[in-house]
Amino acid sequence: MFCPKCRTEYVEGISVCADCGVPLIAQLNEDDKSSEWVELEEILATFNAGDIALIKSILDGEGITYSFFGEEFNYVQPLIQPAKLMVPKGQAERAREVLKDLNLEHALTKDVHEYTEDSEEQ
8 A cells, every 4th residue: 555645554453544644555656756755854843833823824825845744743741842844846936935034933943862962951
């Protein structure tokens, strides 16, 4: 079983992609141009579900393709890791420009490891 969107392979018995939420298919179509490999770039990371909803709304309005990796971790207590906003490299500059004026108090703009180190020092 394969995800037609991210092309991840799954074991038998799984019917929906855990990352994309789309139904799995039995075989990937190698001729399908929509399944080409796209290199993604991390734009920001946040623990705040409100920030995620706002960012999605803005990027949808601008027609920018995106994924939030780890978004489901926002429902785990204690928070394990932030959700990371990923966009195709070709759209990264535009996404940064569109989001630059947002006041995201809980968003991280540095590496997650740096964030945890800063927290431990306090």
